[in-house]
Amino acid sequence: MATIADNLQAVKTRIGRAAGAARRDPATVTLLAVSKTHPLALIREALAAGQKAFGENYVQEAIEKMKGLAGVEWHLIGPLQSNKTRLAAERFDWVHTITSEKIARRLSEQRPAGLAPLNVLIQVNVSGEATKTGASPGEVFALSEKAGSLKGLRLRGLMAIPEPTGDVGLQRKRFREVREIFEKLKSRGFAFDTLSMGMSDDMESAIAEGATLVRIGTAIFGQRKKVKSAA
Secondary structure (H helix, E strand, O other): OOOHHHHHHHHHHHHHHHHHHOOOOHHHOEEEEEOOOOOHHHHHHHHHOOOOEEEEOOHHHHHHHHOOOOOOEEEEOOOOOHHHHHHHHHHOOEEEEEOOHHHHHHHHHHOOOOOOOEEEEEEEOOOOOOOOOOEOHHHHHHHHHHHHOOOOEEEEEEEEOOOOOOOHHHHHHHHHHHHHHHHHHHHOOOOOOEEEOOOOOOHHHHHHOOOOEEEEOHHHHOOOOOOOOOO
């Protein structure tokens, strides 16, 4: 049976191959291990194998895990409710899911002065799904201007979760659309360096279209348990 270390290596191999096919340096693609709903024991295995950055969907679940772990870079990759912004601002290193000026302002106001600026990404709802959060492509510029001006935050780029599909052409089209927004904003003066897109089933398409960070859960930890948890 494959270990977590084996799975991490297999994912890194996939990243390397995808980057090579796109004529990119594999070092330009960061691996974020998505540990939501998985137990501390598996996260410790991944840490022992050299993985340092972990993504969580739920603030409260992540904070419970933080009590038992050190040396971890924590990324919030799930929707953020207004009543959880203080905990997110105080405890996380990254928030990938800025979807409104209200959330950005709350994080800015609640980030402790003694901490480094909170790294944030604007979430783009590129496929226009009603069931997904995120700014529409037409709203991203204005939201980036607002979030980028707030103290205590460092706006690093964009994040997207397109609709799931096995159609590689559609996968690449969606990721390309996000990259084009990313590049347009960079041309307008935004100091973007992070494009968070791609998961276990579509990371190759995301890397081909310029992802600098891929969020991988299933390929590392296996199928996650279905749980109900407060964000």
